[in-house]
Amino acid sequence: MDIRRLHAFVKIVDLASISRAADLLNIAQPALSQQLATLESSLGQKLVIRSKSGVTPTSAGSTLYRHAQLMIKQLERATAEISAGSGPLVGRVSAGMSPYSAGSTLSLALLRRIRSHLPLITLHLTESFDDIYSEMIMTGRLDMAVIHGAGPIKGVSFTPLMREEFFLLAPIDMDLPLDENGAVHLASIVHLPLLLPPTHNFVRKRIDMAFQRKQITPTTIAEIEGIHTMQDAVAEGLGATILPWSVASRIAVEGRSRIVPLRNPTIQEDVSLCVPESIPETEASVAVKEHLMDLARAMASSRSWPGTHPV
Template structure:
Protein backbone atom coordinates (compact mmCIF):
# COMPACT_ATOMS: atom_id res chain seq x y z
CA UNK A 1 0.00 0.00 0.00
CA UNK A 2 1.44 3.35 -1.08
CA UNK A 3 1.03 5.89 1.72
CA UNK A 4 0.82 8.65 -0.88
CA UNK A 5 -2.37 7.14 -2.27
CA UNK A 6 -3.93 7.25 1.16
CA UNK A 7 -2.81 10.85 1.68
CA UNK A 8 -4.24 11.78 -1.73
CA UNK A 9 -7.53 10.07 -0.81
CA UNK A 10 -7.73 12.13 2.38
CA UNK A 11 -7.20 15.31 0.36
CA UNK A 12 -9.94 14.33 -2.11
CA UNK A 13 -12.44 13.81 0.73
CA UNK A 14 -11.37 16.99 2.54
CA UNK A 15 -11.88 19.10 -0.60
CA UNK A 16 -14.84 17.15 -2.01
CA UNK A 17 -13.30 17.33 -5.47
CA UNK A 18 -10.78 15.28 -7.47
CA UNK A 19 -9.82 18.25 -9.64
CA UNK A 20 -9.21 20.57 -6.69
CA UNK A 21 -7.21 17.89 -4.91
CA UNK A 22 -5.12 17.36 -8.06
CA UNK A 23 -4.38 21.08 -8.28
CA UNK A 24 -3.39 21.24 -4.61
CA UNK A 25 -1.21 18.12 -4.86
CA UNK A 26 0.29 19.39 -8.13
CA UNK A 27 -0.49 16.21 -10.09
CA UNK A 28 -2.59 15.60 -13.18
CA UNK A 29 -6.26 14.86 -12.58
CA UNK A 30 -6.20 11.61 -14.62
CA UNK A 31 -3.28 10.38 -12.52
CA UNK A 32 -5.15 11.14 -9.29
CA UNK A 33 -8.25 9.39 -10.65
CA UNK A 34 -6.06 6.35 -11.37
CA UNK A 35 -4.78 6.39 -7.77
CA UNK A 36 -8.36 6.44 -6.53
CA UNK A 37 -9.28 3.58 -8.85
CA UNK A 38 -6.30 1.61 -7.55
CA UNK A 39 -7.49 2.09 -3.96
CA UNK A 40 -11.00 0.92 -4.89
CA UNK A 41 -9.47 -2.13 -6.59
CA UNK A 42 -7.28 -2.90 -3.56
CA UNK A 43 -10.18 -2.69 -1.10
CA UNK A 44 -12.73 -4.11 -3.55
CA UNK A 45 -15.13 -1.38 -2.52
CA UNK A 46 -16.53 1.76 -4.11
CA UNK A 47 -15.02 4.56 -2.03
CA UNK A 48 -16.62 7.72 -3.46
CA UNK A 49 -19.77 8.79 -5.23
CA UNK A 50 -19.13 11.22 -8.10
CA UNK A 51 -21.62 13.93 -9.03
CA UNK A 52 -21.62 17.28 -10.80
CA UNK A 53 -21.05 19.02 -7.47
CA UNK A 54 -18.01 16.90 -6.55
CA UNK A 55 -17.39 13.65 -4.68
CA UNK A 56 -18.70 12.30 -1.38
CA UNK A 57 -17.42 9.20 0.44
CA UNK A 58 -19.40 5.98 0.62
CA UNK A 59 -19.62 4.15 3.95
CA UNK A 60 -16.46 2.26 2.99
CA UNK A 61 -14.86 5.57 2.01
CA UNK A 62 -15.67 7.10 5.39
CA UNK A 63 -14.04 4.14 7.14
CA UNK A 64 -10.93 4.33 4.94
CA UNK A 65 -10.76 8.11 5.47
CA UNK A 66 -10.67 7.59 9.24
CA UNK A 67 -7.90 5.01 9.05
CA UNK A 68 -5.94 7.00 6.45
CA UNK A 69 -5.99 10.07 8.71
CA UNK A 70 -4.58 8.01 11.57
CA UNK A 71 -1.90 6.33 9.44
CA UNK A 72 -0.77 9.61 7.94
CA UNK A 73 -0.57 11.31 11.31
CA UNK A 74 1.37 8.43 12.84
CA UNK A 75 3.83 8.52 9.94
CA UNK A 76 4.36 12.27 10.38
CA UNK A 77 5.06 11.72 14.06
CA UNK A 78 7.47 8.89 13.38
CA UNK A 79 9.42 11.01 10.88
CA UNK A 80 9.64 13.93 13.32
CA UNK A 81 10.72 11.84 16.29
CA UNK A 82 13.25 9.77 14.34
CA UNK A 83 14.72 12.84 12.65
CA UNK A 84 15.25 14.62 15.96
CA UNK A 85 16.40 11.49 17.80
CA UNK A 86 16.42 10.95 21.53
CA UNK A 87 16.16 13.88 23.86
CA UNK A 88 13.39 16.29 24.95
CA UNK A 89 9.82 15.53 23.91
CA UNK A 90 9.09 16.89 20.45
CA UNK A 91 6.25 17.04 17.94
CA UNK A 92 2.84 18.65 17.52
CA UNK A 93 -0.04 17.97 19.88
CA UNK A 94 -3.56 19.02 18.86
CA UNK A 95 -6.08 19.93 21.57
CA UNK A 96 -9.73 20.82 21.02
CA UNK A 97 -11.31 23.10 23.62
CA UNK A 98 -15.07 23.41 23.61
CA UNK A 99 -16.22 27.06 23.39
CA UNK A 100 -18.61 28.22 26.11
CA UNK A 101 -16.92 25.82 28.56
CA UNK A 102 -14.15 25.55 31.13
CA UNK A 103 -12.02 24.07 28.37
CA UNK A 104 -11.62 27.40 26.60
CA UNK A 105 -10.70 29.05 29.91
CA UNK A 106 -7.76 26.65 30.30
CA UNK A 107 -6.21 27.51 26.93
CA UNK A 108 -3.73 30.21 27.99
CA UNK A 109 -2.64 28.37 31.15
CA UNK A 110 -2.05 25.19 29.14
CA UNK A 111 -0.07 27.10 26.53
CA UNK A 112 2.09 28.66 29.24
CA UNK A 113 2.79 25.30 30.87
CA UNK A 114 3.70 23.64 27.60
CA UNK A 115 6.02 26.47 26.58
CA UNK A 116 7.75 26.28 29.97
CA UNK A 117 8.04 22.52 30.53
CA UNK A 118 7.78 21.10 26.98
CA UNK A 119 9.62 23.58 24.73
CA UNK A 120 10.03 21.02 21.94
CA UNK A 121 6.27 20.50 21.64
CA UNK A 122 4.21 22.62 19.24
CA UNK A 123 0.76 22.99 20.77
CA UNK A 124 -2.16 23.29 18.35
CA UNK A 125 -5.23 24.70 20.11
CA UNK A 126 -8.62 24.94 18.47
CA UNK A 127 -12.03 26.22 19.59
CA UNK A 128 -14.79 25.54 17.10
CA UNK A 129 -18.57 25.67 17.18
CA UNK A 130 -18.97 23.72 13.95
CA UNK A 131 -16.65 20.75 14.42
CA UNK A 132 -17.67 17.60 16.31
CA UNK A 133 -14.62 16.95 18.44
CA UNK A 134 -15.34 13.26 19.04
CA UNK A 135 -15.20 12.67 15.28
CA UNK A 136 -11.93 14.58 14.99
CA UNK A 137 -10.52 12.42 17.79
CA UNK A 138 -11.55 9.20 16.04
CA UNK A 139 -10.04 10.28 12.71
CA UNK A 140 -6.79 11.33 14.35
CA UNK A 141 -7.12 15.02 13.52
CA UNK A 142 -7.10 15.85 17.24
CA UNK A 143 -5.04 14.17 19.96
CA UNK A 144 -7.46 15.12 22.71
CA UNK A 145 -10.35 17.44 23.47
CA UNK A 146 -12.14 18.95 26.44
CA UNK A 147 -15.86 18.63 25.81
CA UNK A 148 -19.15 18.63 27.67
CA UNK A 149 -20.69 15.26 28.36
CA UNK A 150 -19.16 11.99 29.50
CA UNK A 151 -19.94 9.62 26.64
CA UNK A 152 -20.01 6.81 25.90
CA UNK A 153 -19.00 7.17 22.24
CA UNK A 154 -17.46 4.29 20.31
CA UNK A 155 -13.81 4.94 19.55
CA UNK A 156 -13.35 7.60 22.24
CA UNK A 157 -12.27 7.29 25.88
CA UNK A 158 -13.63 9.81 28.42
CA UNK A 159 -12.00 11.05 31.62
CA UNK A 160 -14.42 13.15 33.75
CA UNK A 161 -12.77 16.38 34.91
CA UNK A 162 -15.45 18.43 36.65
CA UNK A 163 -19.09 19.46 36.81
CA UNK A 164 -20.12 23.01 35.93
CA UNK A 165 -23.22 24.86 37.12
CA UNK A 166 -24.75 27.41 34.77
CA UNK A 167 -25.42 31.04 35.80
CA UNK A 168 -27.55 33.90 34.54
CA UNK A 169 -25.52 36.78 33.10
CA UNK A 170 -27.79 39.83 32.88
CA UNK A 171 -27.57 43.61 32.44
CA UNK A 172 -26.77 45.32 35.75
CA UNK A 173 -29.99 47.38 35.69
CA UNK A 174 -32.32 44.43 34.99
CA UNK A 175 -34.77 43.86 37.84
CA UNK A 176 -36.26 40.46 38.70
CA UNK A 177 -37.00 38.46 41.88
CA UNK A 178 -33.91 37.17 43.73
CA UNK A 179 -33.40 35.37 47.01
CA UNK A 180 -31.07 36.54 49.77
CA UNK A 181 -28.07 34.98 47.98
CA UNK A 182 -28.91 36.75 44.72
CA UNK A 183 -30.13 33.52 43.12
CA UNK A 184 -32.83 33.53 40.45
CA UNK A 185 -35.46 30.90 39.70
CA UNK A 186 -36.00 29.84 36.10
CA UNK A 187 -39.72 30.62 36.28
CA UNK A 188 -38.91 34.27 37.08
CA UNK A 189 -36.91 34.90 33.90
CA UNK A 190 -39.23 33.53 31.22
CA UNK A 191 -40.09 37.03 30.00
CA UNK A 192 -36.60 38.52 29.84
CA UNK A 193 -34.96 38.46 26.39
CA UNK A 194 -32.33 35.73 26.14
CA UNK A 195 -29.29 35.64 23.86
CA UNK A 196 -28.16 32.02 23.43
CA UNK A 197 -26.03 29.84 21.14
CA UNK A 198 -27.63 27.85 18.27
CA UNK A 199 -29.37 24.56 18.99
CA UNK A 200 -26.39 22.34 18.17
CA UNK A 201 -24.38 23.91 21.02
CA UNK A 202 -24.30 22.02 24.34
CA UNK A 203 -25.11 25.19 26.35
CA UNK A 204 -28.26 25.75 24.30
CA UNK A 205 -29.25 22.10 24.67
CA UNK A 206 -28.94 22.31 28.46
CA UNK A 207 -30.91 25.57 28.55
CA UNK A 208 -33.71 24.12 26.39
CA UNK A 209 -33.87 20.96 28.50
CA UNK A 210 -34.09 22.92 31.76
CA UNK A 211 -37.02 25.03 30.53
CA UNK A 212 -38.72 21.98 28.98
CA UNK A 213 -38.57 20.02 32.23
CA UNK A 214 -40.24 22.91 34.04
CA UNK A 215 -42.77 23.22 31.18
CA UNK A 216 -41.61 26.79 30.60
CA UNK A 217 -40.95 28.61 27.33
CA UNK A 218 -37.90 30.92 27.25
CA UNK A 219 -37.99 34.27 25.45
CA UNK A 220 -35.11 33.67 23.03
CA UNK A 221 -34.58 36.76 20.88
CA UNK A 222 -31.23 36.00 19.22
CA UNK A 223 -28.68 33.24 18.70
CA UNK A 224 -25.07 34.37 19.18
CA UNK A 225 -21.87 32.33 18.93
CA UNK A 226 -19.28 35.11 19.08
CA UNK A 227 -18.37 35.63 22.74
CA UNK A 228 -17.25 39.30 22.35
CA UNK A 229 -20.58 40.14 20.66
CA UNK A 230 -22.49 38.41 23.45
CA UNK A 231 -20.50 40.32 26.07
CA UNK A 232 -21.22 43.72 24.54
CA UNK A 233 -24.89 42.96 23.82
CA UNK A 234 -25.51 42.11 27.48
CA UNK A 235 -23.54 45.12 28.70
CA UNK A 236 -25.70 47.35 26.49
CA UNK A 237 -28.89 45.86 27.96
CA UNK A 238 -30.06 44.07 24.79
CA UNK A 239 -30.58 40.77 26.58
CA UNK A 240 -29.28 38.20 29.05
CA UNK A 241 -27.74 34.75 28.71
CA UNK A 242 -27.12 31.54 30.65
CA UNK A 243 -23.53 30.24 30.80
CA UNK A 244 -21.12 28.18 32.90
CA UNK A 245 -19.21 30.29 35.44
CA UNK A 246 -15.95 29.74 33.54
CA UNK A 247 -17.34 31.73 30.60
CA UNK A 248 -19.69 34.14 32.40
CA UNK A 249 -16.89 35.32 34.72
CA UNK A 250 -14.70 36.15 31.71
CA UNK A 251 -17.25 38.33 29.95
CA UNK A 252 -19.04 40.06 32.83
CA UNK A 253 -18.51 43.84 32.67
CA UNK A 254 -18.41 45.41 36.17
CA UNK A 255 -21.05 48.10 36.51
CA UNK A 256 -22.82 47.02 33.31
CA UNK A 257 -23.60 43.32 33.73
CA UNK A 258 -23.93 40.93 36.66
CA UNK A 259 -23.82 37.16 37.33
CA UNK A 260 -26.65 35.48 39.26
CA UNK A 261 -26.86 31.84 40.45
CA UNK A 262 -29.75 29.87 38.95
CA UNK A 263 -32.07 27.76 41.08
CA UNK A 264 -35.07 25.50 40.56
CA UNK A 265 -33.56 23.89 38.65
CA UNK A 266 -29.78 24.08 38.87
CA UNK A 267 -28.48 23.61 35.32
CA UNK A 268 -25.35 21.46 35.37
CA UNK A 269 -23.09 19.70 32.88
CA UNK A 270 -20.10 17.33 33.01
CA UNK A 271 -16.79 18.38 31.50
CA UNK A 272 -14.60 15.53 30.23
CA UNK A 273 -11.30 14.97 28.50
CA UNK A 274 -11.57 12.62 25.54
CA UNK A 275 -8.79 10.77 23.71
CA UNK A 276 -8.86 8.15 20.94
CA UNK A 277 -9.53 4.59 22.02
CA UNK A 278 -7.43 2.82 19.39
CA UNK A 279 -4.80 5.34 18.25
CA UNK A 280 -1.66 5.12 20.46
CA UNK A 281 -0.71 8.31 22.26
CA UNK A 282 2.75 9.76 21.73
CA UNK A 283 4.94 10.66 24.68
CA UNK A 284 4.36 14.33 23.88
CA UNK A 285 0.56 13.98 23.85
CA UNK A 286 0.64 12.07 27.15
CA UNK A 287 2.70 14.88 28.73
CA UNK A 288 0.30 17.55 27.44
CA UNK A 289 -2.69 15.51 28.63
CA UNK A 290 -1.26 15.27 32.12
CA UNK A 291 -0.82 19.06 32.27
CA UNK A 292 -4.37 19.59 31.00
CA UNK A 293 -5.89 17.23 33.59
CA UNK A 294 -3.87 18.88 36.36
CA UNK A 295 -5.04 22.37 35.35
CA UNK A 296 -8.68 21.27 35.06
CA UNK A 297 -8.74 19.62 38.46
CA UNK A 298 -7.03 22.61 40.06
CA UNK A 299 -9.80 24.78 38.61
CA UNK A 300 -12.49 22.42 39.90
CA UNK A 301 -11.19 22.65 43.48
CA UNK A 302 -10.46 26.39 43.49
CA UNK A 303 -12.68 28.75 45.46
CA UNK A 304 -12.39 31.20 42.58
CA UNK A 305 -14.71 29.05 40.45
CA UNK A 306 -18.20 28.94 42.03
CA UNK A 307 -20.46 26.17 40.81
CA UNK A 308 -17.53 24.06 39.64
CA UNK A 309 -16.98 20.72 41.36
CA UNK A 310 -14.35 18.00 40.89
CA UNK A 311 -15.52 14.58 39.71
Protein backbone atom coordinates in the same frame (compact mmCIF):
# COMPACT_ATOMS: atom_id res chain seq x y z
CA MET B 1 -0.54 0.19 -0.25
CA ASP B 2 1.21 3.45 -1.22
CA ILE B 3 0.89 5.97 1.61
CA ARG B 4 1.00 8.79 -0.94
CA ARG B 5 -2.18 7.50 -2.57
CA LEU B 6 -3.88 7.38 0.81
CA HIS B 7 -2.77 10.93 1.53
CA ALA B 8 -4.12 12.07 -1.83
CA PHE B 9 -7.42 10.26 -1.22
CA VAL B 10 -7.84 12.01 2.15
CA LYS B 11 -7.28 15.39 0.50
CA ILE B 12 -9.86 14.59 -2.20
CA VAL B 13 -12.47 13.80 0.46
CA ASP B 14 -11.52 16.79 2.66
CA LEU B 15 -11.85 19.22 -0.25
CA ALA B 16 -14.72 17.36 -1.97
CA SER B 17 -12.92 17.99 -5.24
CA ILE B 18 -10.28 16.21 -7.30
CA SER B 19 -9.21 19.42 -9.04
CA ARG B 20 -8.74 21.36 -5.78
CA ALA B 21 -6.87 18.43 -4.24
CA ALA B 22 -4.61 18.28 -7.31
CA ASP B 23 -3.83 21.99 -6.96
CA LEU B 24 -3.08 21.65 -3.26
CA LEU B 25 -0.86 18.60 -3.77
CA ASN B 26 0.79 20.15 -6.84
CA ILE B 27 -0.19 17.14 -8.97
CA ALA B 28 -1.74 17.18 -12.44
CA GLN B 29 -5.45 16.36 -12.22
CA PRO B 30 -5.26 13.39 -14.64
CA ALA B 31 -2.44 11.90 -12.55
CA LEU B 32 -4.45 12.30 -9.36
CA SER B 33 -7.50 10.72 -11.01
CA GLN B 34 -5.31 7.80 -12.03
CA GLN B 35 -4.08 7.38 -8.45
CA LEU B 36 -7.69 7.26 -7.29
CA ALA B 37 -8.57 4.71 -9.98
CA THR B 38 -5.59 2.55 -8.97
CA LEU B 39 -6.71 2.69 -5.33
CA GLU B 40 -10.25 1.67 -6.28
CA SER B 41 -8.93 -1.15 -8.43
CA SER B 42 -6.66 -2.51 -5.70
CA LEU B 43 -9.53 -2.51 -3.18
CA GLY B 44 -12.18 -3.68 -5.63
CA GLN B 45 -14.54 -0.95 -4.42
CA LYS B 46 -15.81 2.36 -5.74
CA LEU B 47 -14.58 4.95 -3.26
CA VAL B 48 -16.16 8.22 -4.40
CA ILE B 49 -19.17 9.49 -6.28
CA ARG B 50 -18.57 12.38 -8.65
CA SER B 51 -21.29 14.94 -9.34
CA LYS B 52 -21.65 18.56 -10.42
CA SER B 53 -21.57 19.62 -6.77
CA GLY B 54 -18.27 17.81 -6.09
CA VAL B 55 -16.96 14.51 -4.80
CA THR B 56 -18.52 12.53 -1.94
CA PRO B 57 -17.20 9.26 -0.48
CA THR B 58 -19.14 6.01 -0.79
CA SER B 59 -19.63 3.79 2.25
CA ALA B 60 -16.37 2.02 1.39
CA GLY B 61 -14.73 5.39 0.81
CA SER B 62 -15.81 6.66 4.24
CA THR B 63 -14.32 3.55 5.85
CA LEU B 64 -11.05 3.97 3.99
CA TYR B 65 -10.99 7.70 4.82
CA ARG B 66 -11.26 6.96 8.55
CA HIS B 67 -8.48 4.35 8.49
CA ALA B 68 -6.28 6.39 6.15
CA GLN B 69 -6.34 9.35 8.53
CA LEU B 70 -5.20 7.11 11.36
CA MET B 71 -2.40 5.53 9.30
CA ILE B 72 -1.12 8.89 8.07
CA LYS B 73 -1.14 10.35 11.57
CA GLN B 74 0.62 7.32 13.03
CA LEU B 75 3.32 7.55 10.37
CA GLU B 76 3.80 11.25 11.11
CA ARG B 77 4.07 10.50 14.82
CA ALA B 78 6.57 7.70 14.27
CA THR B 79 8.72 9.94 12.07
CA ALA B 80 8.70 12.74 14.66
CA GLU B 81 9.57 10.43 17.56
CA ILE B 82 12.35 8.67 15.66
CA SER B 83 13.81 12.00 14.55
CA ALA B 84 13.74 13.28 18.13
CA GLY B 85 15.57 10.23 19.48
CA SER B 86 16.17 10.56 23.21
CA GLY B 87 16.07 14.36 23.20
CA PRO B 88 13.30 16.72 24.39
CA LEU B 89 9.71 15.87 23.49
CA VAL B 90 8.77 17.13 20.04
CA GLY B 91 5.75 16.79 17.78
CA ARG B 92 2.34 18.23 17.12
CA VAL B 93 -0.48 17.73 19.62
CA SER B 94 -4.04 18.78 18.80
CA ALA B 95 -6.70 19.60 21.38
CA GLY B 96 -10.31 20.61 20.88
CA MET B 97 -11.71 23.03 23.47
CA SER B 98 -15.49 23.22 23.59
CA PRO B 99 -16.78 26.81 23.30
CA TYR B 100 -18.85 28.15 26.19
CA SER B 101 -17.16 25.80 28.64
CA ALA B 102 -14.14 25.64 30.94
CA GLY B 103 -12.29 24.20 27.94
CA SER B 104 -12.13 27.56 26.19
CA THR B 105 -10.97 29.17 29.45
CA LEU B 106 -8.21 26.57 29.83
CA SER B 107 -6.86 27.17 26.32
CA LEU B 108 -4.61 30.12 27.13
CA ALA B 109 -3.36 28.58 30.38
CA LEU B 110 -2.50 25.36 28.53
CA LEU B 111 -0.67 27.27 25.81
CA ARG B 112 1.40 29.13 28.43
CA ARG B 113 2.20 25.88 30.24
CA ILE B 114 3.30 24.04 27.09
CA ARG B 115 5.44 26.96 25.89
CA SER B 116 7.14 27.00 29.29
CA HIS B 117 7.59 23.27 29.92
CA LEU B 118 7.50 21.66 26.44
CA PRO B 119 8.72 24.34 24.02
CA LEU B 120 9.42 21.92 21.14
CA ILE B 121 5.84 20.66 21.03
CA THR B 122 3.57 22.45 18.58
CA LEU B 123 0.18 22.78 20.23
CA HIS B 124 -2.81 22.98 17.89
CA LEU B 125 -5.88 24.37 19.68
CA THR B 126 -9.33 24.54 18.12
CA GLU B 127 -12.63 25.94 19.39
CA SER B 128 -15.52 25.21 17.06
CA PHE B 129 -19.29 24.81 17.16
CA ASP B 130 -19.40 23.09 13.77
CA ASP B 131 -17.01 20.19 14.40
CA ILE B 132 -18.08 17.14 16.38
CA TYR B 133 -15.09 16.55 18.61
CA SER B 134 -15.94 12.92 19.42
CA GLU B 135 -15.82 12.03 15.72
CA MET B 136 -12.55 13.93 15.29
CA ILE B 137 -11.12 11.98 18.24
CA MET B 138 -12.18 8.63 16.75
CA THR B 139 -10.66 9.42 13.35
CA GLY B 140 -7.41 10.73 14.81
CA ARG B 141 -7.89 14.32 13.71
CA LEU B 142 -7.68 15.38 17.37
CA ASP B 143 -5.50 13.89 20.10
CA MET B 144 -7.83 15.03 22.87
CA ALA B 145 -10.77 17.31 23.56
CA VAL B 146 -12.39 19.04 26.52
CA ILE B 147 -16.17 18.91 26.25
CA HIS B 148 -19.32 19.12 28.35
CA GLY B 149 -20.77 15.72 29.16
CA ALA B 150 -19.15 12.42 30.06
CA GLY B 151 -20.23 10.02 27.32
CA PRO B 152 -20.45 7.17 26.80
CA ILE B 153 -19.48 7.28 23.12
CA LYS B 154 -18.07 4.20 21.38
CA GLY B 155 -14.40 4.65 20.54
CA VAL B 156 -13.85 7.53 22.97
CA SER B 157 -12.63 7.38 26.57
CA PHE B 158 -13.91 10.04 29.00
CA THR B 159 -12.23 11.36 32.15
CA PRO B 160 -14.38 13.83 34.16
CA LEU B 161 -12.37 16.95 35.05
CA MET B 162 -14.83 19.12 36.98
CA ARG B 163 -18.49 19.98 37.45
CA GLU B 164 -19.63 23.44 36.36
CA GLU B 165 -22.63 25.34 37.66
CA PHE B 166 -24.44 27.73 35.33
CA PHE B 167 -25.18 31.40 36.11
CA LEU B 168 -27.29 34.16 34.62
CA LEU B 169 -25.27 36.91 32.92
CA ALA B 170 -27.49 39.97 32.51
CA PRO B 171 -27.20 43.66 31.62
CA ILE B 172 -26.42 45.73 34.70
CA ASP B 173 -29.70 47.67 34.53
CA MET B 174 -31.98 44.73 33.71
CA ASP B 175 -34.75 44.35 36.32
CA LEU B 176 -34.29 40.88 37.79
CA PRO B 177 -36.61 39.01 40.20
CA LEU B 178 -33.96 38.33 42.86
CA ASP B 179 -34.77 36.20 45.91
CA GLU B 180 -33.56 36.94 49.44
CA ASN B 181 -30.17 35.37 48.62
CA GLY B 182 -29.59 37.47 45.52
CA ALA B 183 -30.33 34.60 43.12
CA VAL B 184 -32.96 34.14 40.39
CA HIS B 185 -35.16 31.09 39.97
CA LEU B 186 -35.54 29.52 36.54
CA ALA B 187 -39.32 30.00 36.43
CA SER B 188 -38.95 33.69 37.31
CA ILE B 189 -36.81 34.47 34.24
CA VAL B 190 -39.04 32.74 31.69
CA HIS B 191 -40.02 36.12 30.18
CA LEU B 192 -36.50 37.59 30.07
CA PRO B 193 -35.06 37.97 26.55
CA LEU B 194 -32.37 35.28 26.37
CA LEU B 195 -29.33 35.03 24.11
CA LEU B 196 -28.23 31.40 24.04
CA PRO B 197 -25.66 29.18 22.33
CA PRO B 198 -26.96 27.15 19.34
CA THR B 199 -29.10 24.08 19.99
CA HIS B 200 -26.37 21.52 19.21
CA ASN B 201 -24.05 22.94 21.88
CA PHE B 202 -23.76 20.96 25.14
CA VAL B 203 -24.40 24.08 27.25
CA ARG B 204 -27.60 24.81 25.34
CA LYS B 205 -28.78 21.21 25.65
CA ARG B 206 -28.39 21.34 29.42
CA ILE B 207 -30.25 24.69 29.58
CA ASP B 208 -33.10 23.37 27.42
CA MET B 209 -33.35 20.25 29.58
CA ALA B 210 -33.72 22.36 32.73
CA PHE B 211 -36.55 24.41 31.24
CA GLN B 212 -38.28 21.28 29.92
CA ARG B 213 -38.19 19.63 33.36
CA LYS B 214 -39.91 22.70 34.81
CA GLN B 215 -42.38 22.50 31.89
CA ILE B 216 -41.72 26.10 30.88
CA THR B 217 -40.47 27.65 27.65
CA PRO B 218 -37.79 30.37 27.72
CA THR B 219 -37.99 33.54 25.64
CA THR B 220 -35.03 32.94 23.33
CA ILE B 221 -34.50 35.98 21.10
CA ALA B 222 -31.23 34.91 19.45
CA GLU B 223 -28.69 32.08 19.18
CA ILE B 224 -25.09 33.29 19.24
CA GLU B 225 -21.93 31.29 18.55
CA GLY B 226 -19.35 34.05 18.81
CA ILE B 227 -18.23 34.65 22.39
CA HIS B 228 -17.34 38.30 21.73
CA THR B 229 -20.72 38.95 20.12
CA MET B 230 -22.39 37.44 23.18
CA GLN B 231 -20.30 39.68 25.43
CA ASP B 232 -21.23 42.84 23.51
CA ALA B 233 -24.91 41.91 23.16
CA VAL B 234 -25.36 41.43 26.91
CA ALA B 235 -23.34 44.56 27.76
CA GLU B 236 -25.51 46.63 25.38
CA GLY B 237 -28.68 45.41 27.09
CA LEU B 238 -30.06 43.32 24.24
CA GLY B 239 -30.69 40.33 26.49
CA ALA B 240 -29.33 38.01 29.15
CA THR B 241 -27.66 34.63 28.83
CA ILE B 242 -26.99 31.48 30.88
CA LEU B 243 -23.40 30.24 31.00
CA PRO B 244 -20.92 28.42 33.25
CA TRP B 245 -18.94 30.70 35.59
CA SER B 246 -15.74 30.00 33.64
CA VAL B 247 -17.24 31.74 30.61
CA ALA B 248 -19.60 34.24 32.25
CA SER B 249 -16.79 35.68 34.39
CA ARG B 250 -14.60 36.06 31.33
CA ILE B 251 -17.12 38.06 29.29
CA ALA B 252 -18.80 40.10 32.03
CA VAL B 253 -18.11 43.80 31.48
CA GLU B 254 -17.59 45.87 34.63
CA GLY B 255 -20.34 48.44 35.05
CA ARG B 256 -22.36 47.02 32.13
CA SER B 257 -23.21 43.40 32.96
CA ARG B 258 -23.47 41.27 36.11
CA ILE B 259 -23.46 37.61 37.10
CA VAL B 260 -26.33 36.26 39.19
CA PRO B 261 -26.68 32.76 40.72
CA LEU B 262 -29.39 30.60 39.13
CA ARG B 263 -31.53 28.37 41.37
CA ASN B 264 -34.50 26.00 41.38
CA PRO B 265 -33.06 24.12 39.70
CA THR B 266 -29.31 24.57 39.83
CA ILE B 267 -28.02 23.74 36.34
CA GLN B 268 -24.79 21.73 36.34
CA GLU B 269 -22.77 19.80 33.80
CA ASP B 270 -19.61 17.71 33.95
CA VAL B 271 -16.62 18.80 31.88
CA SER B 272 -14.60 15.85 30.62
CA LEU B 273 -11.38 15.14 28.80
CA CYS B 274 -11.88 12.68 25.96
CA VAL B 275 -9.19 10.72 24.11
CA PRO B 276 -9.39 7.90 21.56
CA GLU B 277 -9.70 4.35 22.87
CA SER B 278 -7.96 2.56 20.01
CA ILE B 279 -5.26 5.00 18.86
CA PRO B 280 -1.99 4.79 20.81
CA GLU B 281 -0.99 8.04 22.50
CA THR B 282 2.40 9.56 21.81
CA GLU B 283 4.76 10.69 24.54
CA ALA B 284 4.04 14.27 23.49
CA SER B 285 0.25 13.88 23.70
CA VAL B 286 0.51 12.14 27.08
CA ALA B 287 2.64 15.01 28.41
CA VAL B 288 0.18 17.63 27.14
CA LYS B 289 -2.75 15.67 28.59
CA GLU B 290 -1.11 15.56 32.02
CA HIS B 291 -0.56 19.33 32.00
CA LEU B 292 -4.16 19.89 30.90
CA MET B 293 -5.53 17.68 33.68
CA ASP B 294 -3.33 19.44 36.23
CA LEU B 295 -4.66 22.85 35.15
CA ALA B 296 -8.25 21.57 35.25
CA ARG B 297 -7.81 20.19 38.78
CA ALA B 298 -6.40 23.53 39.93
CA MET B 299 -9.35 25.39 38.40
CA ALA B 300 -11.90 23.04 39.97
CA SER B 301 -10.36 23.47 43.43
CA SER B 302 -9.85 27.23 43.24
CA ARG B 303 -12.05 29.48 45.36
CA SER B 304 -11.93 32.08 42.60
CA TRP B 305 -14.17 29.87 40.42
CA PRO B 306 -17.62 29.83 42.11
CA GLY B 307 -19.84 26.96 41.09
CA THR B 308 -16.89 24.93 39.79
CA HIS B 309 -16.27 21.72 41.73
CA PRO B 310 -13.98 18.67 41.53
CA VAL B 311 -15.59 15.37 40.51
